[in-house]
Amino acid sequence: MLAPSAQSPRPSSPPIESAGDDWWHNAVIYQVYLRSFQDSDGDGIGDLQGLRERLPYLRGLGVDGIWLAPFYPSPQHDHGYDVSDYTGVHSDYGTLADAGDLVGDAHRLGLRVVVDIVPNHCSVEHPWFAAAVAAEPAGPERQRFHFADGRGEDGELPPNNWRSIFGGSAWERVAERGGAPGQWFLHSFAPEQPDFNWRHPEVVAHFDRVLRFWFDLGVDGLRIDVAHGLHKRDRLPDHDLAVGDELTGDPVNPHAWNQREVHDVWRRWRAIADGYARRTGRARLLVGEVGLLDAEQLATYQRPGELHQSFYFDFLRAPWEAPALREVIDKGTRTVAGPGAPVAWVLNNHDMPRSVTRYAGGAPGHGAGDVALGLRRAAAAALLLLALPGTAYLYQGEELGLPEVTDLPDEALSDPVFHRTGGARRGRDGCRVPLPWSAVGDSFGFSPDGATPPWLPQPDWFARYTVERQLDLGDSMLQLYRAAIALRHRIPAMSSQRLRWISAEPGVLCFTRGDGFVCMVNCSSQPVRAPMGSLLIASDPETGEKVPADGAAWFLLPGRSAARTF
């Protein structure tokens, strides 16, 4: 399908212990959704041991580090984003010792490890929440959350009009001692995920300890869930839907997001991370999931002394059109990036339909679209992503060109989004189906033989996308990713943060990085003339004098070196 024209082994990474600099600048970080990555014990759920066994695969892919979705004890109402113990490991995933061993193994292979921290909300099974429910309405235990009396004659109406991101009201009522209906508590997501009250000093101190715990265990960074959340507008007023639409694109509860005080938390966490960096000589990354559409607002999260970077989701949301992509890239490099804060580019994650399917015009519950077209564009988009200055975040399976599973049966769907919207939104299960590794067994090598079936069913067509098969093919999507990542590490010009546009035909993106590297992406429906220089890699085997429609390629201008010397 695809013809990378260059494949070279990646130069060896500097040893982790001596890498005191900001290792994420220009890095490629691979998101591991643990329950779907590799199952080692046959329960149909991925685990830490399985990930340890697959680390050499990730090393071979050439990435610099991994970001691990939550693996903490949790009743799994939102697959781990409902945490009941912030310093433990869920038994489905292994033990704390496994987590330590994973970090050790990863470091020995030159891979950094970033773990997910969920500070906006916990689980209804967190001991603090259990104590709050058991307490009197005026009890201090309730102050760590947002409990409030209801409106209406008997308090039967929620305290305000805020909506949950997952659908329905953002409030749930509890039964008081004796069983009578009582106060309500706030949950920006599912009712099983009560929001913390971040104006409470014990909440602040608790997370200081959580950070130190994971840094002490040796992790290299934290991915921070809902980093624009945490503080709510004082006194929790009703909101005006129009405001929400504008700022977050999500008309739910704008007063729950982007409050000024949240920046105090990021300064506090940055001081902790910097303290570890100073003491150990190893920089620790703070990357935020900040769900704001306004680029200037997003930029405020990576001001000096706050987060190191925040995911830039506009890139993921952009249609396959040159002007739209160019505008988004400009906004990223000019507005979102800050001094010492590179853009965190992302095309896929565990919350969004996979890029192949988006570019194919498919959607969960609405068919796969034109998969061949989606694959061509996703391959070209990969070369675009990997050519941009900053950090590239990949999501497991993206390197295989996995399409979304758009037709999971209703009874298999486990995302609270599906259930809370009465099926109106299919939810995110389709991008979380366990990975196909090989033709072996009933689960494409995801679980050992004779195991419980994978927690989400894999379609038969996964057979075409296995790692094993793609490693055997010279021109697979996996080979394209491996070759492009290796080149990204080898070409000196690609460490430059400077991106300069070159004029190109309509529908075409063309830019240089540093001295002599050129990336061309053809979003038009016609082949276009390739720029001067030698072809380094192409998403389409027909690339030569011309770059075909929906193709992308990298070139090196005459006289420039493709090899970095060490």
Ligand code: NOJ
């Ligand atoms: C963002 C996470 O990426 C998503 O998976 C989760 O459901 C919500 N935050 C709530 O924690």
